[in-house]
Amino acid sequence: xxxxxxxxxxxxxxxxxxxxxxxxxxxxxxxxxxxxxxxxxxxxxxxxxxxxxxxxxxxxxxxxxxxxxxxxxxxxxxxxxxxxxxxxxxxxxxxxxxxxxxxxxxxxxxxxxxxxxxxxxxxxxxxxxxxxxxxxxxxxxxxxxxxxxxxxxxxxxxxxxxxxxxxxxxxxxxxxxxxxxxxxxxxxxxxxxxxxxxxxxxxxxxxxxxxxxxxxxxxxxxxxxxxxxxxxxxxxxxxxxxxxxxxxxxxxxxxxxxxxxxxxxxxxxxxxxxxxxxxxxxxxxxxxxxxxxxxxxxxxxxxxxxxxxxxxxxxxxxxxxxxxxxxxxxxxxxxxxxxxxxxxxxxxxxxxxxxxxxxxxxxxxxxxxxxxxxxxxxxxxxxxxxxxxxxxxxxxxxxxxxxxxxxxxxxxxxxxxxxxxxxxxxxxxxxxxxxxxxxxxxxxxxxx
Amino acid sequence: xxxxxxxxxxxxxxxxxxxxxxxxxxxxxxxxxxxxxxxxxxxxxxxxxxxxxxxxxxxxxxxxxxxxxxxxxxxxxxxxxxxxxxxxxxxxxxxxxxxxxxxxxxxxxxxxxxxxxxxxxxxxxxxxxxxxxxxxxxxxxxxxxxxxxxxxxxxxxxxxxxxxxxxxxxxxxxxxxxxxxxxxxxxxxxxxxxxxxxxxxxxxxxxxxxxxxxxxxxxxxxxxx
Amino acid sequence: xxxxxxxxxxxxxxxxxxxxxxxxxxxxxxxxxxxxxxxxxxxxxxxxxxxxxxxxxxxxxxxxxxxxxxxxxxxxxxxxxxxxxxxxxxxxxxxxxxxxxxxxxxxxxxxxxxxxxxxxxxxxxxxxxxxxxxxxxxxxxxxxxxxxxxxxxxxxxxxxxxxxxxxxxxxxxxxxxxxxxxxxxxxxxxxxxxxxxxxxxxxxxxxxxxxxxxxxxxxxxxxxxxxxxxxxxxxxxxxxxxxxxxxxxxxxxxxxxxxxxxxxxxxxxxxxxxxxxxxxxxxxxxxxxxxxxxxxxxxxxxxxxxxxxxx
Numbered sequence: 001x002x003x004x005x006x007x008x009x010x011x012x013x014x015x016x017x018x019x020x021x022x023x024x025x026x027x028x029x030x031x032x033x034x035x036x037x038x039x040x041x042x043x044x045x046x047x048x049x050x051x052x053x054x055x056x057x058x059x060x061x062x063x064x065x066x067x068x069x070x071x072x073x074x075x076x077x078x079x080x081x082x083x084x085x086x087x088x089x090x091x092x093x094x095x096x097x098x099x100x101x102x103x104x105x106x107x108x109x110x111x112x113x114x115x116x117x118x119x120x121x122x123x124x125x126x127x128x129x130x131x132x133x134x135x136x137x138x139x140x141x142x143x144x145x146x147x148x149x150x151x152x153x154x155x156x157x158x159x160x161x162x163x164x165x166x167x168x169x170x171x172x173x174x175x176x177x178x179x180x181x182x183x184x185x186x187x188x189x190x191x192x193x194x195x196x197x198x199x200x201x202x203x204x205x206x207x208x209x210x211x212x213x214x215x216x217x218x219x220x221x222x223x224x225x226x227x228x229x230x231x232x233x234x235x236x237x238x239x240x241x242x243x244x245x246x247x248x249x250x251x252x253x254x255x256x257x258x259x260x261x262x263x264x265x266x267x268x269x270x271x272x273x274x275x276x277x278x279x280x281x282x283x284x285x286x287x288x289x290x291x292x293x294x295x296x297x298x299x300x301x302x303x304x305x306x307x308x309x310x311x312x313x314x315x316x317x318x319x320x321x322x323x324x325x326x327x328x329x330x331x332x333x334x335x336x337x338x339x340x341x342x343x344x345x346x347x348x349x350x351x352x353x354x355x356x357x358x359x360x361x362x363x364x365x366x367x368x369x370x371x372x373x374x375x376x377x378x379x380x381x382x383x384x385x386x387x388x389x390x391x392x393x394x395x396x397x398x399x400x401x402x403x404x405x406x407x408x409x410x411x412x413x414x415x416x417x418x419x420x421x422x423x424x425x426x427x428x429x430x431x432x433x434x435x436x437x438x439x440x441x442x443x444x445x446x447x448x
Numbered sequence: 449x450x451x452x453x454x455x456x457x458x459x460x461x462x463x464x465x466x467x468x469x470x471x472x473x474x475x476x477x478x479x480x481x482x483x484x485x486x487x488x489x490x491x492x493x494x495x496x497x498x499x500x501x502x503x504x505x506x507x508x509x510x511x512x513x514x515x516x517x518x519x520x521x522x523x524x525x526x527x528x529x530x531x532x533x534x535x536x537x538x539x540x541x542x543x544x545x546x547x548x549x550x551x552x553x554x555x556x557x558x559x560x561x562x563x564x565x566x567x568x569x570x571x572x573x574x575x576x577x578x579x580x581x582x583x584x585x586x587x588x589x590x591x592x593x594x595x596x597x598x599x600x601x602x603x604x605x606x607x608x609x610x611x612x613x614x615x616x617x618x619x620x621x622x623x624x625x626x627x628x629x630x631x632x633x634x635x636x637x638x639x640x641x642x643x644x645x646x647x648x649x650x651x652x653x654x655x656x657x658x659x660x661x662x663x664x665x666x667x668x669x670x671x672x673x
Numbered sequence: 674x675x676x677x678x679x680x681x682x683x684x685x686x687x688x689x690x691x692x693x694x695x696x697x698x699x700x701x702x703x704x705x706x707x708x709x710x711x712x713x714x715x716x717x718x719x720x721x722x723x724x725x726x727x728x729x730x731x732x733x734x735x736x737x738x739x740x741x742x743x744x745x746x747x748x749x750x751x752x753x754x755x756x757x758x759x760x761x762x763x764x765x766x767x768x769x770x771x772x773x774x775x776x777x778x779x780x781x782x783x784x785x786x787x788x789x790x791x792x793x794x795x796x797x798x799x800x801x802x803x804x805x806x807x808x809x810x811x812x813x814x815x816x817x818x819x820x821x822x823x824x825x826x827x828x829x830x831x832x833x834x835x836x837x838x839x840x841x842x843x844x845x846x847x848x849x850x851x852x853x854x855x856x857x858x859x860x861x862x863x864x865x866x867x868x869x870x871x872x873x874x875x876x877x878x879x880x881x882x883x884x885x886x887x888x889x890x891x892x893x894x895x896x897x898x899x900x901x902x903x904x905x906x907x908x909x910x911x912x913x914x915x916x917x918x919x920x921x922x923x924x925x926x927x928x929x930x931x932x933x934x935x936x937x938x939x940x941x942x943x944x945x946x947x948x949x950x951x952x953x954x955x956x957x958x959x960x961x962x963x964x965x966x967x968x969x970x971x972x973x974x975x976x977x978x979x980x981x982x983x984x
Contacts, residue, residue: 200783205871209682211783211808211843214870282791283784329761329782331806533702533713533974543979545691546698579712 015434016049017427020060020393022383024359028057033389036432041385051434055393058426061363063095063390065370065379066340067187067267068162068241068315071097071128073119074112075104079411080320082119082128085340087408088318089126090436092340093392093425096127096371096379097318101138102163108133108144110152117154124444125435129374132156134175134186138164143174150182157375160187162241163290165223167193172227176236176262185237185263185373188227190248191291195219200331202277202292210280212330215292217245224248228255231262239373240266242317244291246301253310265373267315268302270346271337271415275299279415285326285333286415289319292335306365307356313369316343320411338414341407346416348396348423359396367392378431389432398424408441462639466596466614466622469633475611476508479593480515482609486591487560490520494560497587499529501565501577502547507628508595509564525552529563529584531576551584561587562608566624568594571605596635598622677790677800678972681811681847686854693819695971696964703740703967714743717977718772722748722764723779723803729938729962730803730813734777737969743774743977765789769798774977777801783808799976807841812972813937814847816965818855820957821892823964824933829856834886835877836862836918837896837945838907840869844937845896849875860886864917866907883918887927894935895920895945911944921947925955933957 012035019028022041032040032049066089072080082099089097099116101107107116113130120128132149136142138161149156159179166172166188175186196219201207203214224240228251231238243249243266252266271289276296279287287293305311319336326333347366351357357365363380371380378388399422404412428436435442467475487494500509506528513524530547532538563577574592581590593609598616614637616622621638675688703709719738723731731747738745750764759767761780768776776798778786783806790800804810818828825831833852839845839861852859859877861868872879880886887893898914908914915921925934934946934956942948951958 203870205874208840208869208871209846209875211806211846213807283787284791324760327760327762329780329785329788331782332761530698530702533699533711538713538978539980541980543975546695546974548698549702583706583708583711 013050013432014048015389015429015432016044016052017060017391017393018052018054019057020055021057022060023363024059024396028055031060031383033429033432036389038383038385038387038389041383053393053427053434053437055426059359059394059396060383061093061359061392061394062367062380062383063392063428063430064093064344064366065374065376066094066097066316066318066343067158067239067313067370067374068269069097069099069318069340070102070320070336071099071116072320073103073116076320076322077410078322079325080409082116083123084408084410085318085320086120086123086125086128087441088338088340090428090430090441091408091425091439092342093344093366093394093428093436094126094340095390095392095428095430095435096129096374096376097340098129098131098158098374100162101131101133101160106133106137107131107149108136108138110145110148110154113149113154113156114152125441126430127376127379129158129376130154130156131162131187132159134159134161134166135171140164140166140168140171143171143178146175146178146184147181150179150184157182157184158187158239158373159184160189160241162187162189165189165191165193167223169226169230173230173234176230176234176238180234180236183237183375185239185265185375187239187241188223189241190220190223190227191215192219192223195222199292200288201280202294204277204295206277206280210283212280215290217247217294217298220245220291221247221251225251225255228252228259228262228264231264232259233262235262237263238265240264242267242269242272242291242315243302243305243311244272244294244298246298249301249305249310253305253308256310265313265369266311267313267370268306268311269317270314270339270343270350271317272302273299273306273314273350274346275415283330285328285330286337286413286417288330288333288335289317289337289415290335303350303354303356306351307361313365313373314343314347315370316340318409320409321413322411326413336413338404338407338409338411340409342402342414342416342421344394344425345400345421345423349421352396353422389429391429392425393427393429395424395426397422400424464637465634466637467612467635472595472626472633472635475595476511477515479595479609479611480512480519483512483562483593484516484520484522486608487562489516489522489524492522495554495558496524496562497552497554497556497559498524498526498562498564499551499556499581500526501563501573502528502530504624504626504629505563505565507626508566512564512593525554527552529577529580531573531580534576534579536572536576549580549584556581556585556587558586558588560589560591562591562593564593566595566626567622568592568597568605568607568610569600569622571601571603574605575603595624596622675975677786678811678976679786679790679800679802680809681814681851681854682809684811684851684854689815689818689851689854692815692968692971692975693822695974696815696819696967699970699974700964700967709740710742711740712742713974714738714741714977717743717774719743719745719775719777719973719977720748720768720773721745721777721779721803722750722768724750724785725779725781725804727779727804729965730779733962733965734801734803734969737966737973740966741970741973743973761785761789762792765792766796769793769796773798775799775801775973777803778805779803780805782806801972801976804843806843807846808843809847810843811847811851812965812969813844814851815972816961816968817848817894817935817937818851819964819968820935820961821933823960824957825891825931828852830858831891832858832860832889834860834862834883834890834893835896836883836893836920838867838898839863839872839896840867840907841899842896848894849877853877860890862886862918864908864914883924884927887924888929890928890932892933892935893920893928894937897937897939898941898945915944919945919947920950922949925950925953928955935961938962
């Protein structure tokens, strides 16, 4: 084990979780953690524990892993920092996040990714894994130094130009091929730029009525289809970011039933599972996001696809934006929404309560699959003796009202403002250390 | 509003008839005679035009003209002069629709214009009407005819022809009803709902907003609610 | 009455009729006057804030305000709010604080007037949309309706064709909503590339052929085709567009005798409308401009003459 694998760890402490229900099933059990590892599941007296969490039958899940987080550092510190983003992640139940590359400077070289990784470790609330850019400067013209980033101490495995599409098919092909050398994955923001000039909203009746330039679903679907074929052809690993349309879900269902070569995974965001473009009525840029909010039909198709496993996992696309980039006219606003602290609740509301997903399913889409896609060997593990203690304790019943100003992110741009959502994170345990508990984070060395 | 037993009156609470339909007709006839006499209409020296202030001033002007025609054989042109655009209290009231103005062919230049309105109260409507009239042309002289003068002038304005003088409290309303608008002819005096008796009505109501804004036209005094 | 005028979509028939009635009364009131000045909005401050150039709309609002004795101040703004200069929000709050009773906004971003109205909600300043992006241009629709009513009488049951770039046209959007509210039938005519999604839900019929429609129309409105669209691949060439959709003399000859030809201007003569058509008696282009002033006076009257803010 390298030190890198214990970024948030606090060694030597014994933590006892009393009365937890792993995956929300069975009778409550006690779970003992020692030195970052689960050492016992059953009945424990707790007399020798340094810390005891009385869970009262709450659901215990493997710690969440977010494949798609914008931490904005460096360059966008007025919206988010590694510290504020890590805080939001820990409070949201995450034990690992992948920090997107579209920072300033762009994470297209070893220096920037190492910096982000180091900042993550210093903050110590969540395992911050930098994503490397696919193309230098995200310009879509030539490959970034993918190999150097992969082989750097930051150990980058996921590469993405997110925010931009790698639309040049030859470049995409090369990226899928090249990343095979180190089991990397290319996370594609699927959006044909020629089909979406000046696009502002889902192309459909709402956008037409509101006079907003359309973003047709076909611009996503055509790129996803092309990339799947390129992945098959090259044997590379493709991850489809933020699937937003019913058509993409349909294509993936068909594709994954027939194709064996290459690897394709796909994520859906919480907001695309809940919100539709009818919210655009007010022109409030809180609802501006890329890909855009689409229709009710898309929302339901995405829920079904997630339940079936056609779309493998949930990723937040947590995208903080400073007030001045949101409190303006629609077309001038930056696209993106906060997501880390609301993801679980949205999932409970859209998938768990309607019976589309049980808690094992939640563990799969929020933890196990994203960990596998990102190649994080200590994340998304089964809850069992000998496993690393990356865990999230969830109260599935409590409802809470979302207030952007009360969230930990520097920015406040949550599209769920004022909504009452079910499910709260009671505690997050990262490498055997409690990083968040009862809505407060526990920084390294305790709270000052 | 304060609760009130309604058993004490057959008419709606606090409402009293000042002029009956017959009274209105007689009053209009008298005003027609006065206008004929004062303007020396039958001598043909003056070009007289009657301009009613909407809403009820307009039918009133037409009725007076009809009477004048009957009594003197002189056909007097009538028209309407909407003063909404010239009011000085627009900001104190909800937005109001405009009424059409119509000046008879021949215009008002060098004419003797008789402005006709139903109720004269603060004088502000008349002031607005004079402003509106100025934008229509340059009359030789302007006179004022009102069916009811209820006092409480706030401007140095007086009527040349008054159908009936009615002493009122500020808090009271004078409502003119004309068949053309209201399906009946009458003039009513109405006390504010809030007072349980006439004696207590003057103490507080002078500062009530609807009284402040209530200039003398029937629009504010009656009809609406 | 309404607090702001942001869209024609959602304006109820009563409001529309009231505004059009007021515009007509104002027109009659001012007819033949030497001094076209009413004291109605004395002491009111109206600020036009145009982020896009539009001499005709700005002047129309300015004249409307001045004829009502409002103090009209023109602010020419340029550029978007991002990166350069003051944000739209700060500009709006500044103008409101400086005493604007009404801000008339022309902006390239759809929905900008909605945002402005929200930001100014606590101030009592009224907002009029003078054209926002590809969204709406409600006073244009009102003046078109006023013009059509003068020519045709009540619009209920009348059939109005709108020809051209429906996709990018705020004039088309506002007109469809308003004409539908007034009970007119609306036929939208454009090549498929210029027809927005879900347009059927606006209550209009859509067709791609102009000629078969002409004999049944009581009015036809030619929309402006913006230069940048001509090279945007929406149609092959200007010539082909003109052949298919231009209002030429041969086409207008197929219209009924009483039919009215409208154009929101500025006209691209020869492309979307032939000069002979634009200057023919059936064309109401100048009448549209004249009515524009009265309609905008009516709008200002209804927004500003009543009680102080109800905020």
